Amino acid sequence: MTMKMAILPGGGKEEASAAPSSSSYSSTSSNAKSPTSNKGTPTRPRPPxxxxxxxxxxxxxxxCGDLGVQYSELFHQNNVNGRALLRMxxxxLERMGISNAVHRHEIWREIIKLKLKSDVLELRDLESQLASQK
Structure with missing residues (x-):
């Protein structure tokens, strides 16, 4: 049995069978889908x-810890949604108003990690679809 790792907006990696608040890379907002379907089969929430x-x-x-607190309103003012975040x-980040180069680097590093995790999960899905077509 292989264990799938889940990615959270909070950065934690969890096994897919973990509690709903810690599964996959979806946010835990009230409008997010449940990580399991009615049949009890794990499903992956929305991608970033x-x-x-x-x-x-x-x-x-x-x-991003303290930087997230410091710059979250700036992200809100600039309407940074998931698609914009992944293209950042x-x-x-500098054009948005983050003038400190160290802060930009730390935030960008986290964005790159999110992109990589998202891409890996998408690749696994594609490989699974290809394998099921054979």
Missing amino acids: ALWTVNECKLWLGRH NSVA
């Missing part, structure tokens, strides 16, 4: 590209 501005703020606070780079 579909996150709302508030879900991105939640992720920022969980992954250091220059975009």
